[in-house]
Amino acid sequence: MAISEVMPVFARTDIVFERGEGAWLVASDGRRFLDFAAGVAVNSLGHAHPYLVAALKAQADKLWHCSNLYRVAGQEKVAGRLVAHSFGDTVFFCNSGAEAMECALKIARRFHQAQGAKEKHRVITARGAFHGRTLATISAGGQEKHLEGFAPRVEGFDQVALGNLNEARAAITEETAAVVVEPVQGEGGIIPCDPQYLRGLRAMADEFGLLLIFDEVQTGMGRTGKLFAYEWSDVTPDIMALAKGLGGGFPVGACVATERAAQYMTPGSHGSTFGGNPLAMAAADAVLDVMLAPGFLDGVNAVAAKLWQRLAPIVAKYPAVFSEMRGKGLMIGLKCAKPNGEVVARLMANGLLTVAAGDNVVRLVPPLIIGDAEIDAAIAIIDRSAAELAA
Numbered sequence: 137m138a139i140s141e142v143m144p145v146f147a148r149t150d151i152v153f154e155r156g157e158g159a160w161l162v163a164s165d166g167r168r169f170l171d172f173a174a175g176v177a178v179n180s181l182g183h184a185h186p187y188l189v190a191a192l193k194a195q196a197d198k199l200w201h202c203s204n205l206y207r208v209a210g211q212e213k214v215a216g217r218l219v220a221h222s223f224g225d226t227v228f229f230c231n232s233g234a235e236a237m238e239c240a241l242k243i244a245r246r247f248h249q250a251q252g253a254k255e256k257h258r259v260i261t262a263r264g265a266f267h268g269r270t271l272a273t274i275s276a277g278g279q280e281k282h283l284e285g286f287a288p289r290v291e292g293f294d295q296v297a298l299g300n301l302n303e304a305r306a307a308i309t310e311e312t313a314a315v316v317v318e319p320v321q322g323e324g325g326i327i328p329c330d331p332q333y334l335r336g337l338r339a340m341a342d343e344f345g346l347l348l349i350f351d352e353v354q355t356g357m358g359r360t361g362k363l364f365a366y367e368w369s370d371v372t373p374d375i376m377a378l379a380k381g382l383g384g385g386f387p388v389g390a391c392v393a394t395e396r397a398a399q400y401m402t403p404g405s406h407g408s409t410f411g412g413n414p415l416a417m418a419a420a421d422a423v424l425d426v427m428l429a430p431g432f433l434d435g436v437n438a439v440a441a442k443l444w445q446r447l448a449p450i451v452a453k454y455p456a457v458f459s460e461m462r463g464k465g466l467m468i469g470l471k472c473a474k475p476n477g478e479v480v481a482r483l484m485a486n487g488l489l490t491v492a493a494g495d496n497v498v499r500l501v502p503p504l505i506i507g508d509a510e511i512d513a514a515i516a517i518i519d520r521s522a523a524e525l526a527a
């Protein structure tokens with residue numbers, strides 16, 4: 137057999153990382169990289185954060201797993217904190233972003249169907265969206281490259297152009313249950329939604345009795361400079377999916393909902409074997425300790441402002457390489473004038489890790505703990521790489 141033992145579903149770069157220190161990663165051959173990929177926006181507090189390491193070690197000595205047959209103290213604590221700092225009233229814990237979205241979609245269907253509206257199951261989603269790789273979430277995302285070979289689609293998703301309220305309204309039928317949007321589209325190419333658009337979706341959802349779901353798997357947990365990206369608008373959703381940054385690198389997802397939306401999620405209606413186990417909750421609780429400390433998010437906004445200010449002239453200086461900079465906070469997209477894969481590879485050759493995204497974008501999603509030294513280093517590498525690519 138020629139197939140690799142690790143199922144070859146990723147086109148992996150030929151490098152192995154051995155350890156990390158803050159925003160830096162060290163490869164097995166000793167090379168050091170500045171990590172502005174952060175495990176695709178997961179290592180929200182960088183690598184080997186001493187406080188997170190201590191919290192996980194302490195929990196590892198006590199209890200890893202006990203199932204959801206029993207109360208889990210860590211879940212009660214983390215849910216309480218997420219509720220206290222969001223629009224939500226209740227939280228379901230799972231292990232990934234896709235599962236958090238599955239829970240959101242199930243809550244939306246059940247909300248209507250438990251009230252007798254058995255026909256309501258359709259969900260309006262945005263073109264270019266990414267909600268995960270399960271059958272339901274690839275159908276929600278609607279991208280051909282993710283659906284290829286996996287027919288039939290999970291039925292019930294209607295895609296509309298991101299930012300177009302008229303299209304969204306026109307897609308509503310008697311069968312529509314909910315509308316989903318990423319406040320900043322991530323995998324699609326770092327495309328921020330106008331607050332006015334989010335407000336319009338909220339009004340539309342209210343007018344037609346739909347539930348509004350925000351997929352904050354990538355935008356949540358301080359990434360945009362607020363704990364949740366929706367806080368930049370005056371809009372709150374009924375349901376929100378979280379994952380990526382929530383565990384700082386430990387796999388954990390959460391679906392946050394209002395009491396009204398989740399009122400029919402009764403015992404037996406949903407579940408997860410691993411979701412919210414004590415190790416995951418220790419990680420999430422430690423992440424929240426750091427992010428909710430006074431001044432932390434102010435620091436993220438200050439460092440993001442500096443990075444934006446330093447990046448803008450470089451983007452302008454190399455029109456043959458970059459055509460646009462967009463995003464919010466430390467979720468930055470550089471739209472490329474060259475193939476984004478070439479830009480990512482050149483940045484990596486010069487010591488900076490970034491991630492490609494849709495629409496020919498290079499994503500900068502550094503750990504939220506970066507400071508002046510990391511900004512200086514990143515800017516120097518981007519400047520040099522762009523000069524080389526432009527030559």
Ligand SMILES: *Cc1c(COP(=O)(O)O)cnc(C)c1O
Nearest residue numbers: 232233234266267268322353354
């Ligand atoms: C990454 C991502 C997901 C999927 O998360 P997984 O943990 O890979 O399942 C869903 N939605 C958004 C917006 C994401 O960025």
